[in-house]
Amino acid sequence: MARMRDLKKEKKSSDSRFKRFIRLWLNLQRSTLLRLSVEDEVALKSAEEAHHALIQWFTKHNKGVLTKPTCQNLGGIPSYVVGFPDPKLAMVAMILVSDVYGFEAPNLRKLADKVAAAGFFVAVPDFLKGDPYNPENSKPTWLKDHSPEEGFENAKVVIQDLKSRGFSAIGAAGFCWGGKVVGELAKLNSIHATMILHPSFVTVDDIKEVEVPLAVLGAEFDGDSPPELLT
Structure with a gap:
């Protein structure tokens, strides 16, 4: 992950130290940005191997029982x-x-199950108060009653609950609407790592206020998070 507040240098996948660099990603300086090219097979292979090794480490060292x-x-x-x-x-x-x-959402719950299997305790809160968006209705009207700002306030309550259970390390990932919620959480010191995927409502000024490691993931043709904005 890279802190996007004060990026000072980039490491390209063509760097001879790339393989070692990607394997040490947990110790990255927050002022470092790593770019991967889908055409760089060596870089992608190294990244995939690093990810696989990380999952293996979690699985090997976790002796607990995964709850249903x-x-x-x-x-x-x-x-x-x-x-x-x-x-x-x-x-x-x-x-x-x-x-x-x-x-x-079924796919989100499947993702939660997969993350949990890697050695995490995963929570997917209902910040929409049992009233998800219906495409047949007006989205602007719906957003008035389901603002990311309200979701952010509720997320802080969830974090406090997790801390009361003994969790000292807490991360968050937000998808689209949830990206704004997590983007706001990234401005706090009460959370340790964040990721926003195809984030909506997140601005460059928001990123400048980030205080913890943040990863921003946007697709190649993502109108909300195009590559030129992320870099």
């Missing part, structure tokens, strides 16, 4: 919860913040 998914309240917020509930066994507590289609 349940729905429970975190700070009074209904949440889909899965993973290792013992903070001594889970590597990190992860909060996944949904897009406008809510915490019951």
